[in-house]
Amino acid sequence: MVAMKKYMNEKIVIEAKNLAAGYPQNAVWRDANFSIGQGEFVAVLGPNGAGKTTLFRLLLGLAQPLGGTLSLFGAAPRRGNPRIGYVPQKHPIDSETGIEALELVRLGLYGNRWGVGGAGQGIAEAHEALRIVGAEELAHRPLGVLSGGELQRIFLAEALIGKPDLLLLDEPLANLDMRRESNFVQLIDNVVRSRGVTVLLIAHNINPLLPVLDRVIYVANGRITDGKPGEVLTSQSLTDLYGIPIEVLKDSHGRIAIIGMDEPPEHHSEHHTHDDRAARGARD
Amino acid sequence: MNTLPIAFSWNIIADLQSMLQYDFMRHAFEAGTIVAIVAGIIGYFIVLRRSSFAAHALSHIGFAGAAGAVLFGINPILGLLVFTSAGGVAIAALGRKAATRDVQIGTVLAFMLGIGVLFISLYAGYATEAYSLLFGEILGISSSDVWVTLIAAVVLLAALAIVYRPLLFTSLDEDVAEAKGISIFWIGVVFMLLVAVATSIAVQVVGVLLIFALMVTPAAVAERLARRPAEGILISVAIALAATWFGLFISFYIPYPVSFFITTATFAVYLVVRVARR
Numbered sequence: 001m002v003a004m005k006k007y008m009n010e011k012i013v014i015e016a017k018n019l020a021a022g023y024p025q026n027a028v029w030r031d032a033n034f035s036i037g038q039g040e041f042v043a044v045l046g047p048n049g050a051g052k053t054t055l056f057r058l059l060l061g062l063a064q065p066l067g068g069t070l071s072l073f074g075a076a077p078r079r080g081n082p083r084i085g086y087v088p089q090k091h092p093i094d095s096e097t098g099i100e101a102l103e104l105v106r107l108g109l110y111g112n113r114w115g116v117g118g119a120g121q122g123i124a125e126a127h128e129a130l131r132i133v134g135a136e137e138l139a140h141r142p143l144g145v146l147s148g149g150e151l152q153r154i155f156l157a158e159a160l161i162g163k164p165d166l167l168l169l170d171e172p173l174a175n176l177d178m179r180r181e182s183n184f185v186q187l188i189d190n191v192v193r194s195r196g197v198t199v200l201l202i203a204h205n206i207n208p209l210l211p212v213l214d215r216v217i218y219v220a221n222g223r224i225t226d227g228k229p230g231e232v233l234t235s236q237s238l239t240d241l242y243g244i245p246i247e248v249l250k251d252s253h254g255r256i257a258i259i260g261m262d263e264p265p266e267h268h269s270e271h272h273t274h275d276d277r278a279a280r281g282a283r284d
Numbered sequence: 285m286n287t288l289p290i291a292f293s294w295n296i297i298a299d300l301q302s303m304l305q306y307d308f309m310r311h312a313f314e315a316g317t318i319v320a321i322v323a324g325i326i327g328y329f330i331v332l333r334r335s336s337f338a339a340h341a342l343s344h345i346g347f348a349g350a351a352g353a354v355l356f357g358i359n360p361i362l363g364l365l366v367f368t369s370a371g372g373v374a375i376a377a378l379g380r381k382a383a384t385r386d387v388q389i390g391t392v393l394a395f396m397l398g399i400g401v402l403f404i405s406l407y408a409g410y411a412t413e414a415y416s417l418l419f420g421e422i423l424g425i426s427s428s429d430v431w432v433t434l435i436a437a438v439v440l441l442a443a444l445a446i447v448y449r450p451l452l453f454t455s456l457d458e459d460v461a462e463a464k465g466i467s468i469f470w471i472g473v474v475f476m477l478l479v480a481v482a483t484s485i486a487v488q489v490v491g492v493l494l495i496f497a498l499m500v501t502p503a504a505v506a507e508r509l510a511r512r513p514a515e516g517i518l519i520s521v522a523i524a525l526a527a528t529w530f531g532l533f534i535s536f537y538i539p540y541p542v543s544f545f546i547t548t549a550t551f552a553v554y555l556v557v558r559v560a561r562r
Contacts, residue, residue, distance in 0.1 A: 060463045080465015088459035094334070100511040104456055111453030112464040116445050119514065140511065158460065 011038050013166060013198045014059065016224075018068035021054045027066055028054050032224035034217065036198060038165070041189065043209045043229075044202045046219035052202045053089065055219065056168050059200075060086060073165070080112060085159030089170040089202075093151060097144040101135070101154045102126050104143060108158035122161070129157040132191055148175035152184055160191065167192065169201040173208060181208040188212075206233065207255045233258075292537045303536045311425045312542070316528040318430075318437045319489045320498060324521030325444065326482040327503035328513070329475065332455040336500045337386055338375050338476070341393040342483045345371035347417055347492040348396045351403035354413050361432055364484035371396075372476030376469070420491035420543040422532070433485045440481045447474055452513055489528065490543045497547035498524050505557045523553050 014036040022028035028051035036042055044052045057063040058070055061079040070077060085108075106122035108129075130136045135153040138146065146154065152172050159167060169188070173181045189212040192199050203209055206216070206229065216232045218225045220241050225232055232238075233256055238246040247259040293299055303309045330339045349367025350360040375389070404414045416424060425433075444451070453461040454471045462468050483495060490497050502523035503516075510516030531545035538545075 062462065080463075084463070086460055086463040088463070090459065091457055092334070094332075094507070096508055097332075098508050098510050099456065099513065099516070103512055107449075107453045107456060108460065108464075111449055111457075111461060112466050113449050114446055116448045142511065155460075158457070 012036070012071075013038050013040075013073060014200075015071040016068065017070075019058075019065055019070050019224075020067035021051060021058055021063065022066050024066065027222065029219060029222045029224055030067065032068070034224065034226040036200070036215070038198055039193070039196045040214045041192065041199045041209075041212050042201070042215045042217055043206055043213050044200055044217045044219065045204075045206060050219040050221075052219050053170055055217075055224075056086070056170055056200070056202070059166075059168060060084065082162055083165045085162060085164030085167045085197075087152075087155045087159050087167075087169045087172055089174070091151070091155060093143050093146075095144045098142045099144075100140045100142055101146065101157075102130070102139040104154060105129055105157045105161055108161040125161050126157070129161040130154075132160055133157045133187060149180040149184065152176065153187070156188070156191075163195075165197060167197055167199045167201075169199065171202050171204070173203055173205070178208070181205075185209055185212055210254060210256070299536075300533070303533070307427070308423050308425070309532070309536065311427060311430050312422045312532050313529070314430045315425045315433050315485075316422055316489055316532055317525065318433050319486050320524035320528040321521050322437045322440060322482050323486045323498035324502050324506075324524035325441070325517050326478055327499040327524070328506055328517050328520045329451060329455055330479065330499060331503040331507045332452075332513075332516075333475070335479075336496070337389055339479050339483065339499055340496060341375070341389045341396075342368045342371050342476075342480055343487060343492045343495040344393040344400070345396045346480075346483055346487060348400035348403065350417050350487070351400040351407070351413070354417075355403045355407045359432075360413075360417065361429065361484060361488070364487055365436075365481065367396075368480035368483050369477055372480035373473055376472040376476040416491070417487065418491050418493050419541060420487065420489050420494065422489045422542050423535075425488055429488065433488065436481050436485050440478055443474070444478055447471065451475060490546055494543045494547050497543070497550045498528070501547075501550040501554050502527070505554050508557060508561060523550060527553070 012035050014034075016032045016034050019032040020027050020030035021032075044055065046052050054063065058065060059072055059077050061077040061081065072081070073083060102123070105126040109122040109125055110117055127136065127139060130139050133153045133156045135150065135157060138150055138154060141150075143151070143154070152175075156169075156172070159169075167188075172188075173184060176184060185208050188199060188201070191197070200217075201209065206213075210229060213229050215226060216229045218232050218238075218241065220238075221243065223241060225237065225241055227237075233248050235246060235248045238248060238258065245260055249257045249259060251257070304313065330336050346364040346368040349363035349365075351363070352367075353360045353363025400417070401414075404417075407413060415421070450461065450466045450471055451474075453464070454466055454468055458468060482499065486495055486498050503520040505523055506516040506520035510519055527546045527549035530549045531542045534545045535542040
């Protein structure tokens with residue numbers, strides 16, 4: 001927590017001005033204004049289909065803004081930016097595959113180059129990335145036999161192998177139990193704080209993230225609100241955002257429960273399964 | 285199919301030498317070897333990408349093309365290439381997830397098989413042509429067929445070498461590959477074209493209905509056994525090659541279809557590996 005202050009806000013990594021996303025006839029959200037500094041750990045929260053992944057797609061250059069401007073490292077986002085490490089929501093890992101973890105991690109470094117490439121390419125870097133995420137012992141294990149928690153560490157290593165300045169993690173906690181959630185958040189925190197990496201992490205449940213978060217981006221009801229967790233996750237702020245009465249309760253451990261949120265409006269249909277759980281988790 | 289006055293002697297080398305004196309056996313071994321290598325390599329990616337049903341559909345689409353070519357007196361391989369290529373591009377263009385759309389693909393392949401049956405029925409030499417397209421007729425391969433097969437294989441493998449790493453990346457982790465700047469759409473189109481060419485030449489050996497034997501079964505074994513993609517490709521090719529050579533060798537002495545022996549061999553390997561690694 002102390003180390004992060006060294007990096008935070010030294011320079012702006014992401015800046016959105018009047019940003020809108022979606023389709024001309026159907027904006028997912030609009031009028032988004034926020035900026036994220038280097039080294040910040042940001043949770044992206046919000047209900048089912050609110051457009052959290054859409055924000056990631058804009059940053060990855062896979063979608064274009066509907067309006068406004070989005071700046072990433074001082075320029076417009078572009079596809080294949082090597083400064084971004086990305087862990088998507090879904091990885092189609094076949095339970096029968098014998099391919100070992102090291103091979104997947106290596107692809108994060110050279111998979112986008114043409115040609116066949118050398119046999120030993122990226123091996124040293126892949127071992128280093130696996131060491132950083134504490135998964136060295138998994139290097140030669142088949143992907144098909146790894147548990148959800150082990151796979152998440154492998155995917156994180158795949159994202160880190162290119163030494164990114166920005167990590168985009170789309171629901172990395174979705175398939176983890178409470179203990180592993182907490183361990184994984186701590187792991188990300190350790191990895192990024194020592195390197196000044198900025199993290200945007202989409203989650204359903206803010207509680208495991210509370211100890212490490214610098215900021216929250218809340219996507220709901222066609223709008224984006226950002227600020228410190230204590231500012232955004234208040235009864236007043238969420239009531240204003242949704243336009244219906246919402247109550248934010250805290251227990252004696254500081255954990256948050258959001259009460260009174262109706263089924264949120266659906267702007268598009270992506271990732272229903274996880275986001276359904278998001279909505280439930282937020283209400284729970 | 286072929287009953288020749290040569291007996292099996294247990295001296296494999298001598299047996300091979302004597303069977304290779306026949307042009308049709310030499311051509312069969314040459315084409316079979318080329319097809320097994322290509323099918324083993326492409327098949328590994330088909331299994332990694334879980335698009336084996338799309339590959340199966342392409343062979344049926346190719347059947348209609350080949351049957352049409354036969355009807356109009358054109359080389360059936362040309363008909364196969366044109367139809368499978370068009371079908372492959374169409375499947376890829378329908379979307380990145382199209383290759384896994386079982387119901388739609390199943391509907392199209394049944395329709396194309398029907399068109400193929402119509403073309404074959406309009407052609408006077410119905411039984412022989414239909415049989416060789418559906419089940420393969422490797423013992424009927426000519427010297428020029430071998431050349432066409434070789435050229436197609438060289439072009440295919442050269443193209444595969446160029447797209448190897450992005451193809452592997454999109455096969456294992458599509459969303460990350462896309463974020464890294466790879467065009468999922470174009471890789472999908474190129475891959476389905478490669479599958480189309482591989483299917484077209486493999487049909488000569490095992491036919492439309494048995495294409496899985498060379499393109500999917502060896503690769504399915506390889507996927508389970510290999511720790512590295514290069515290993516997987518080698519295992520897949522080795523099984524496809526061994527099965528093809530075994531099928532050709534046995535069928536020289538036993539008058540049953542080559543494709544029966546090839547499919548039986550690959551299935552036996554698959555079964556053994558599945559049971560052994562439970």
